Amino acid sequence: MIAVTGATGQLGRLVIDALADRVPSASIVAAVRRPAAAADLAARGFVVREADYDRPATLEAAFAGVRTLLLISSSDIGKRVAQHRAVIAAARAAGVTRIVYTSILGAADSPLMLAAEHRASEADLAASGLEFVLLRNGWYLENYQSAVGMAVQHGAVLGAAQSGQVSAAARRDYADAAASVLLRDDVPTGQVYELSGDSAFTMADLAAEIAGASGRQVSYVDMTPADYAGRLKELGLPDGLADVLADSDAGLAQGGLYGDSGDLAALIGRPTTAMPEFVVSALKG
Known part of the structure; x- marks a missing residue:
């Protein structure tokens, strides 16, 4: 049997679907925090x-x-x-027998704040005695879903990425992998x-693609990480999330999301x- 943790999450559901195309659903365990949220999976x-x-x-029984x-x-x-140690x-x-773990691109030397916990979990897996495989996932194109809508509305893509390139792909691509x-x-x-x-792209490239696909004037506005975090907080994002996003953009500027x-x-x-395909889809809602 194969088990997928977080099976009702955005990535987990896509992995479940990808597996179901190739093996019987009865051989797949959807390991979830709230079974009631997975009633549709049970029905399938x-x-x-x-x-x-x-x-x-709850975990040992889930993995039996x-x-x-x-x-x-x-x-x-x-x-x-x-949580991962548990x-x-x-x-x-x-x-x-084997754990496949979704880590972060270039975890070993990534400048992103997010990488530290992944490095620790990778080390725990290496010391566990179990077989393991690391899927170091890059950025999801869907991370820019809200940016597309806001860019059309306000005429700007905001960030602190300078001219750094991000090698993003769709969440479904990572799920299929x-x-x-x-x-x-x-x-x-x-x-x-x-x-x-x-294909990698800069935030200026993203802004230009949104402009071309929407017919609106859109430009990229580069900010310092601190100013970007402040602006995100003004827009209503929780402080912790705003700080992580600003740090991620700063890491992007240093090549941390290029692969x-x-x-x-x-x-x-x-x-x-590809990013242009994503932009067209995002504009359609």
Whole structure:
């Protein structure tokens, strides 16, 4: 059996769908914090089990009979190391053979604040005695979904990325890659995949693409990380999230979200979703 944690999340549901196209749904465990939120998955024949990162007692039973586990990294920044350790310990106790973990692009030396917890979890996996594979996911194109709408409304893409390039791809691309690895038996333990889009772009490129696709005048306004974080807070984002986004843009400016390994396209067997395609889709809503 294959288990997917966070199976009702945005990435988790796409992984579940990708797996269901290739193996029986009864062989897939949807490990979720709230089983009631996964009623639709249960109706489709998936095995739904409670698996709450903050309640370790739920985890071992959730992983019973599972051979391969996809550990989708928690979204609780600041709590993720402890949460992931609980999952790893429960997987080992349950007899799981292999953990596939969604990390961050270039985790080993990434300048992004977000990378520190991923580095710690990668180290915990290496010390666990379990087989493991690292999917170091780059940025999602969907991270710019709200920016597209705001750009059309206000005529500007805001950021602190300077002229840095981001190699983003669609969330579905990363989900398809995860499903591919989960179903393969020939991936050696410790394998690291640096996953990123085929084509990189700057925030100025994004603004120009939005302008061309919408027929509106849109430009990129570059700010200092502190000013960008302040502006995001003014727009209503929680302080912690605003600070993380500003730090991520600063890391982008330093090359922290650029990748050219080709691993993602190789795993999914097709080109990754291009930024212009994403912009057109985002404008359609």
